[in-house]
Amino acid sequence: MSNWTLLRHSRCCLSRFKTQRFQKNAPLGSSFSTSDEAQPDNEIPVQAAPPPVQVQLTESSGRGVFATRRISAGELLHTAKPLVSYPSLSTIQSVCYFCLKKVKNSAVDRSPSVAFCSEKCEEQAKSFLGVEGKADWVDFNDYCRSHGLKYPLLVKRFACMVLSGATSADLLDILQPAMLSPRMISEMEEGFDLLKSAFEVAKFPDEKMACILSMAEQWYTGILARIRISAFRIECAGGLYEDLLQAAAASVEAEGAVGNAVYMLPSFYNHDCDPNTHIIWIESADAKLMALRDVEEGEELRICYIDASMDRDARQTFLSQGFGFHCTCLRCMSGD
Numbered sequence: 001m002s003n004w005t006l007l008r009h010s011r012c013c014l015s016r017f018k019t020q021r022f023q024k025n026a027p028l029g030s031s032f033s034t035s036d037e038a039q040p041d042n043e044i045p046v047q048a049a050p051p052p053v054q055v056q057l058t059e060s061s062g063r064g065v066f067a068t069r070r071i072s073a074g075e076l077l078h079t080a081k082p083l084v085s086y087p088s089l090s091t092i093q094s095v096c097y098f099c100l101k102k103v104k105n106s107a108v109d110r111s112p113s114v115a116f117c118s119e120k121c122e123e124q125a126k127s128f129l130g131v132e133g134k135a136d137w138v139d140f141n142d143y144c145r146s147h148g149l150k151y152p153l154l155v156k157r158f159a160c161m162v163l164s165g166a167t168s169a170d171l172l173d174i175l176q177p178a179m180l181s182p183r184m185i186s187e188m189e190e191g192f193d194l195l196k197s198a199f200e201v202a203k204f205p206d207e208k209m210a211c212i213l214s215m216a217e218q219w220y221t222g223i224l225a226r227i228r229i230s231a232f233r234i235e236c237a238g239g240l241y242e243d244l245l246q247a248a249a250a251s252v253e254a255e256g257a258v259g260n261a262v263y264m265l266p267s268f269y270n271h272d273c274d275p276n277t278h279i280i281w282i283e284s285a286d287a288k289l290m291a292l293r294d295v296e297e298g299e300e301l302r303i304c305y306i307d308a309s310m311d312r313d314a315r316q317t318f319l320s321q322g323f324g325f326h327c328t329c330l331r332c333m334s335g336d
């Protein structure tokens, strides 16, 4: 195991996230918005109202998201853009490599291997693509495909973002990590070795090479431990009838998701088997958090991490094995 540490890029976002380390009752609001709408260039941007939520310590589930005022059923609480996202390997040609939106035939597609839904997404992907495009990912992608792994792909994207200088290596440190057993850590070794050698073989300027050579296995497993708890599987609700049929066929083949993504604020929502909030995706990885019923000021907002239609024992097993906690929500306690 390597003792190297990944050099940290000191960018403004790094200090922003560092100074934003969790304080009790402090609203966490830098990485989400209440509106997705772009401002016309010639208009002064209107400050969006802050979302009616804040992150606070719960009594027994770590940090959680609470309502700062009364919220009505069906209300949009806030939207959230991914910090990191990556398409499923089976959808890589058919969804935008940046926002995971389905790519239409008429969409911008100048790259031979990946597609973009718009010039804006292509522009936003330029930095990490500049790094990713220099390396050969065949072995790494084959490893993910053959082992059915999706999270190492998010680490690959994140590593490319860090190496390009687009983000800082400790961006995800604020998120809760999963407890990893020694067996899980040793299973991650192959992915780390393949990621690192893909970078090492590629030709980068000395400064980036130094950064790559300093990449630590501990950093890789730390990122994976956080992604394991916080990644969302993206299934878009919108689209054409044909898309819905395709999605249904894909989900029968166990690949219904367009990809996976990690967010900041949505990662602080705790779980409930009878949730008062849900997270949805309409056509891209931009998430919407919606109230499922009326919520009182001060009430904790919770989403359901798993398929709520499962019986109690199956839910308990999933939550304990996947997220490391024993669910004591009212539904579980009632035996339902």
Ligand SMILES: C[S@@+](CC[C@H](N)C(=O)[O-])C[C@H]1O[C@@H](n2cnc3c(N)ncnc32)[C@H](O)[C@@H]1O
Pocket: 060, 061, 062, 063, 064, 175, 176, 229, 230, 267, 268, 269, 270, 271, 272, 323, 324, 325, 326, 327, 328, 329
């Ligand atoms: C995505 S994080 C949610 C935010 C987390 N509480 C924090 O402090 O960052 C998921 C983790 O929160 C805790 N958690 C979420 N829902 C819970 C619940 N209903 N009961 C106990 N712990 C819960 C578990 O440790 C779980 O692995």
